[in-house]
Amino acid sequence: MSPVAPHVHAPRHAFTFLNARAREGLTVVSRRSMLKASVAGLAGLSLPALLRVRSESAQNGRSLRGNKSVILLWMSGGPSHIDTWDVKPDAPLEIRGPFKSIPTRLPGVRVCEYLPKSAAIMDKLTLIRSVDCRDSNHQPNQVMQTANREAEPRLNSNGHQFPAIASLVAKLRGPNHASMPPSVALNVIDRTHFAWGGYLGKAYDPFVGDKVGKLLQLPPGLTMDRVRERRTLFQQMDRLRADVDAGGSMEAMDRFGQQAFDIVAGQRAQAAFDLSKEPTKVVERFGEHHWCQQALLARRLVEAGVSFVTIDLSNHSASGTWDTHGDNIPPYGGIWSGLRPLLPVFDHLFTTLVGDLEERGMLDDTLVIAMGEFGRSPKIGTQGSTDGRDHWPVVMSMVMAGGGFRHGQVIGASERDGGSIKERPVTPGDLAATIYHHMSVPLDATYDDHQGRPRYIVENGAPLRELI
Numbered sequence: 001m002s003p004v005a006p007h008v009h010a011p012r013h014a015f016t017f018l019n020a021r022a023r024e025g026l027t028v029v030s031r032r033s034m035l036k037a038s039v040a041g042l043a044g045l046s047l048p049a050l051l052r053v054r055s056e057s058a059q060n061g062r063s064l065r066g067n068k069s070v071i072l073l074w075m076s077g078g079p080s081h082i083d084t085w086d087v088k089p090d091a092p093l094e095i096r097g098p099f100k101s102i103p104t105r106l107p108g109v110r111v112c113e114y115l116p117k118s119a120a121i122m123d124k125l126t127l128i129r130s131v132d133c134r135d136s137n138h139q140p141n142q143v144m145q146t147a148n149r150e151a152e153p154r155l156n157s158n159g160h161q162f163p164a165i166a167s168l169v170a171k172l173r174g175p176n177h178a179s180m181p182p183s184v185a186l187n188v189i190d191r192t193h194f195a196w197g198g199y200l201g202k203a204y205d206p207f208v209g210d211k212v213g214k215l216l217q218l219p220p221g222l223t224m225d226r227v228r229e230r231r232t233l234f235q236q237m238d239r240l241r242a243d244v245d246a247g248g249s250m251e252a253m254d255r256f257g258q259q260a261f262d263i264v265a266g267q268r269a270q271a272a273f274d275l276s277k278e279p280t281k282v283v284e285r286f287g288e289h290h291w292c293q294q295a296l297l298a299r300r301l302v303e304a305g306v307s308f309v310t311i312d313l314s315n316h317s318a319s320g321t322w323d324t325h326g327d328n329i330p331p332y333g334g335i336w337s338g339l340r341p342l343l344p345v346f347d348h349l350f351t352t353l354v355g356d357l358e359e360r361g362m363l364d365d366t367l368v369i370a371m372g373e374f375g376r377s378p379k380i381g382t383q384g385s386t387d388g389r390d391h392w393p394v395v396m397s398m399v400m401a402g403g404g405f406r407h408g409q410v411i412g413a414s415e416r417d418g419g420s421i422k423e424r425p426v427t428p429g430d431l432a433a434t435i436y437h438h439m440s441v442p443l444d445a446t447y448d449d450h451q452g453r454p455r456y457i458v459e460n461g462a463p464l465r466e467l468i
Helices: 031-045 047-059 116-120 165-172 224-234 238-244 249-265 267-272 280-286 290-304 335-339 342-359 428-438
Strands: 069-074 101-103 110-112 125-131 183-186 207-209 308-312 366-371 396-402 409-411 421-423 446-448 454-456
Touching: 069 165, 069 290, 069 342, 101 116, 116 342, 125 421, 165 183, 165 308, 165 428, 183 290, 207 290, 267 290, 280 290, 280 342, 290 308, 290 342, 335 342, 342 366, 342 396, 366 428
Parallel strands: 069 308, 069 366, 125 409, 183 207, 183 308
Antiparallel strands: 101 110, 125 396, 366 396, 446 454
């Protein structure tokens, strides 16, 4: 299917008052109109608007305290719930699959044999085995990252406009430190693996982290030289301000624009991305695999003040590494050859991250979530494969740690064959509400779509009562 065309309505920005696209009199192109268009283009940095909202919130007594954060380990492609967290050891082979199950620290709770480290800390985790992810798809991966069932561009022409949970956290809470971005996306092999700012505008897209050890990646076509040019232009606005801005908006733009520049080029962000500053023993504990290094980087980012970090646990730019359709359908592989090599890597990075956060006293403030966009079909060997499983949005499993929640439990259950929800359905809205509760974001908050209609950030959901 061809990509969905961008929405024709552009979001409002901080420079609307300049009417940059309005022609003046009979002049087709004038020095003044070109200057206006150039200044409006400064909105491409986008972060000044976010910093301004954060500042206004503080001035109005709505300053958000604490260092609450979220690390989302996005298992792009849809991991098989039956072969990971919701094993069915008593089911026939065509359902239970090729893996054995092992006990965990929770009596009666078993998981896949390739997750032994997770099994050992199950008293610190919550398994959710009844996630209702109907309408979710991948490429683009929208529904579970936005918590809105309408966010499916294959079914809804406006599906790509629904903002990511991370973007709404960026808008309604902002960063924990003014010199850091509120949201960062790591391992962006393919942009379709992520949800973005949508109706909120590009101001609330996550900052894109490049390879480990490099600076935050700027938007396409925007180099550090151009940022410096814009910074210089900020400093040359006095004459323009006197002419067109008696209200002082340009003065504010100077201040917040400076902050935006400092985030991109400042020492705090650079230091957070520099793993060479981490003790050798910690780097060695996480290991050399790039997923594990990005997990360490995620911890450094939230420690420095980022509120929401999403890591795409994927190795290719197709639908995702966890999309294990079968050995006869490359590049995915099946459950044995495709999923089996992934699980020890995930098991190590997840438990190491949780342990590292706990050692640093950060686990109660940091909610760690691992999930994909849906589960996999209950019977093995779909699509002519010997060991593949197809997409299965009827039910999936996910795992949580930290956030100051009550862990050491399993929420919900699937039927004996893992094909449908047996009890305690958990909706995308429930997931969003739980995240917003953790981040102290009002659950009744709204945002406007491009027609100016308010939309609630939580639809058909409530914080998971078992966790609170």
